[in-house]
Amino acid sequence: MKPFAMNSSATSVFSLRALCVKAFALAFLVVIPTGNLLHAQSIPPTELEQLRIRANQALFIDSPLPPLATHTFATIPVNANVRIEHVTFATQFGMRVPAIIYVPTHHHGKVPAVVVVNGHGGDKSSWYAVYTGLLYATAGAVVVTYDPIGEFERSVNRASEAGEHDKPIPGLQHPERVGGLMIEDVQQAVRYAASRPEVDSSRIAVVGYSMGSFHTILATALAGPQLPKIRAVVLSGGGNLDGANQYWDQGRTLNCQAGPYRALDFFPGGGDARGPILYALRARSGPTLVMNGTEDHLITTFNELEPFFVGLRDRIAAVSGSRTNLPETIWYEHVGHRPSFMDRDAALWLNKQLHFPNWTDAQIQAFPTIKASDWVTQTGVRISKGYIVEQKEGGINALDLHLPGLTREQLSAVPLDLWQKDPTPYTLPGWIPHALAAESH
Numbered sequence: 028m029k030p031f032a033m034n035s036s037a038t039s040v041f042s043l044r045a046l047c048v049k050a051f052a053l054a055f056l057v058v059i060p061t062g063n064l065l066h067a068q069s070i071p072p073t074e075l076e077q078l079r080i081r082a083n084q085a086l087f088i089d090s091p092l093p094p095l096a097t098h099t100f101a102t103i104p105v106n107a108n109v110r111i112e113h114v115t116f117a118t119q120f121g122m123r124v125p126a127i128i129y130v131p132t133h134h135h136g137k138v139p140a141v142v143v144v145n146g147h148g149g150d151k152s153s154w155y156a157v158y159t160g161l162l163y164a165t166a167g168a169v170v171v172t173y174d175p176i177g178e179f180e181r182s183v184n185r186a187s188e189a190g191e192h193d194k195p196i197p198g199l200q201h202p203e204r205v206g207g208l209m210i211e212d213v214q215q216a217v218r219y220a221a222s223r224p225e226v227d228s229s230r231i232a233v234v235g236y237s238m239g240s241f242h243t244i245l246a247t248a249l250a251g252p253q254l255p256k257i258r259a260v261v262l263s264g265g266g267n268l269d270g271a272n273q274y275w276d277q278g279r280t281l282n283c284q285a286g287p288y289r290a291l292d293f294f295p296g297g298g299d300a301r302g303p304i305l306y307a308l309r310a311r312s313g314p315t316l317v318m319n320g321t322e323d324h325l326i327t328t329f330n331e332l333e334p335f336f337v338g339l340r341d342r343i344a345a346v347s348g349s350r351t352n353l354p355e356t357i358w359y360e361h362v363g364h365r366p367s368f369m370d371r372d373a374a375l376w377l378n379k380q381l382h383f384p385n386w387t388d389a390q391i392q393a394f395p396t397i398k399a400s401d402w403v404t405q406t407g408v409r410i411s412k413g414y415i416v417e418q419k420e421g422g423i424n425a426l427d428l429h430l431p432g433l434t435r436e437q438l439s440a441v442p443l444d445l446w447q448k449d450p451t452p453y454t455l456p457g458w459i460p461h462a463l464a465a466e467s468h
Contacts, residue, residue, distance in 0.1 A: 069346060069347060069348030070307070075308060078294060078295075079249055079251070082248075082294075083249050083251070085291060086210060086290055087201065087204045087208075088207050088214070092215060092218065092253050094117060095215065095218060095219055096116065097115070097116045097117075097222070098114065098115050098116075099114050100113040100441065100442060101113040103437060104132070105129075105161065108132055108164070108165050109129055109130065109131060109164040109165060111127050111128065111129055111160075112127070112128040113125075114126045114127075114440060115440060115441060115453075116215055118211055119207075119458070120465075122208075122452055122457060123453050124181075124453075125174050125179075125439075125440035125441050125453060126151065126173035126219070127151045127172050127173070127438055128171055129160035129161060129163070129169065129172070130169055131165070131166075131167045131168065131385070134384055135384070136384075137225060137226065138167050138169060138225055138226060138227065138230075138384055139168045139232070139381035139382065139383065140170070140220035140226045140227075140230070140232070141159070141168050141169075141231075141232045141233075141381075142170075142217055142232070142234070143159050143160065143171065143173075143234055143235075144216075144235035144236070144239035144240075144242055144243045145178070145236065146235075146236040146239045146240075147193075147280070148188040148190065148411045148412075149175070149178070149239070150174040150175060150179040150180075151172040151173055151179065151438055152187055152409050152438045153410070154399065154403050154408040155368075155399075155420065156172040157408050157432070157433055157438070158369050158399070158425060161428075161430040162374075162425070162428065162430065163377070163383070165385065165430070166378075166383035166385050166386045167386070168384075169225065169226050171216050173216055174453075175192065175209055175212065176191070176192050176458065177190065177192035177454075178192075179438075179439075180441055180446065181454055182454065182455075183450065183455070185446075188411060188412065192205050192283055192455060196282070196459055196462075198463050199459070199463060199466070201286075201290075202281050202282045203282075203286035204465075205283055206282060206283045209283055210245050210287070211246075212242075213247075214250060217231060217233060217246075217254050218253065221255045229256065230380075230382065232257070232258060232259035232380060233246070233247055234260075234366075234373075235260075235263070235265070236265070236365075236368075237265055237325065237364065238265075240263060240265030240266055241265055241275060241283075241284055242283075243260060243262060244305060244306070244315070245287065247312065248306070250312070258381065259313055259315075259316070259380035260309065260314070261315075261316045261368045262316070262317045262318070263318040263368055264319065264320075264323060264364045264365060265325060266317035266356075267317075267319075267325070267329075267331040268301060268305055268306065268339070269329060269331060269335075270298055270299035270301075270302070271292075272298075273329045274331070276298065302342070302343075303343045303345070303346045306339070306354060310347060310349070310351060310352035312352075315352065315355065316357065317355065317357070318367040320358070320361070320362025320363050320418075321358055321359065321360050322361055322362060323362070323363050323364045323365075336356050339354070340354065355376075362422065363418040363419045364414075365422070365423055369423065369425040369426060370396070370423060370424055370425060371391060371392070371426060375392075378391060391426070395426075395427045396424040396425060396427050397424070397427035398423070398424065398425075399421050399423040400415050400420075400422070402427075402432075403421070405432070406431065406432025409435075441453065
């Protein structure tokens with residue numbers, strides 16, 4: 028069955044394979060709070076803004092954000108339609124973020140931009156970062172991909188799937204600082220995209236997968252006046268911002284997920300209010316699409332399928348006093364953990380928000396597709412261990428534009444001799460002394 032989309036009074040886009048049609052119908056049976064009740068429970072805009080400021084402080088995100096101090100090392104043509112640029116930009120404590128920028132070769136006027144935020148084990152060499160970059164640059168957008176702290180060029184061993192940011196840091200009293208750095212990286216990537224002369228800063232999207240979905244929703248919710256209004260957000264393998272002692276509160280990922288989420292317990296209403304307040308903050312700028320599989324462990328651990336999101340939308344509306352820009356959802360039956368933002372559903376939704384210069388909806392509908400597992404096998408681009416299977420990333424039906432693979436060397440932003448001479452501006456050991464010094468003051 029092909030996915031279908033419908034708009035409900037709850038602002039739900041509920042695309043399905045076969046399951047949950049009944050659940051979708053039930054969404055219409057939910058009693059929607061009256062306007063008076065919404066306003067009675069809402070948080071005034073001035074108070075929401077104060078919560079945003081305090082949340083940034085709780086996560087030790089710089090205010091103001093540091094100057095980008097962008098440096099471009101190289102420009103490499105990929106094919107007739109796309110080139111890549113090797114770039115670094117600044118983040119917290121003067122650290123540098125290595126990035127690969129995908130740029131459309133031919134464009135007229137201003138173009139949109141897309142920022143890709145990786146999940147655990149992911150970096151700019153991950154197949155989905157490469158594919159998303161090539162795909163949407165072909166559509167006419169600038170795409171920013173970069174390494175999270177502790178991965179690839181930000182790993183002491185230049186390793187992927189290193190997980191260095193998950194390891195305890197002796198002496199660090201506030202592990203949420205690590206998550207705050209990763210959220211600040213997202214915001215700096217958005218600022219970098221907006222700084223490019225060809226980019227229309229009113230047409231920027233951020234797409235995040237798994238851990239990256241968590242950092243994406245926080246970064247876009249907590250974005251201050253230094254960032255443009257982020258037009259669109261896509262969260263895949265996540266978006267289920269739940270309550271106390273549930274998924275995002277638990278687990279071994281203290282530095283990057285649980286610690287930062289717990290640091291927001293001060294929100295009015297405590298831990299259970301974090302999701303609605305964060306989404307209410309995000310809704311001030313634009314819409315959000317959540318794309319999940321019905322057998323994704325991240326979703327099913329606490330049974331956070333569509334009924335969860337129906338309730339979440341009502342709670343967001345109760346906070347904001349509005350049903351504008353409530354999160355939309357797409358569900359895939361029998362599908363596990365995966366980033367879906369290069370499939371047809373995502374491309375159509377992003378085109379509605381960003382208006383890709385080189386694509387129409389009719390063209391997107393007509394494009395053939397390729398299994399991610401087939402593309403990875405053909406090109407040799409890296410996929411995380413265990414994720415090439417059909418239920419996970421390997422089963423994604425990505426739009427097929429006969430995109431080439433890129434080598435790890437092509438995906439290295441900083442010249443190797445320069446990196447080897449001094450890796451501290453890029454890696455976690457370079458950041459830790461600054462964080463420990465900040466805590467001592």
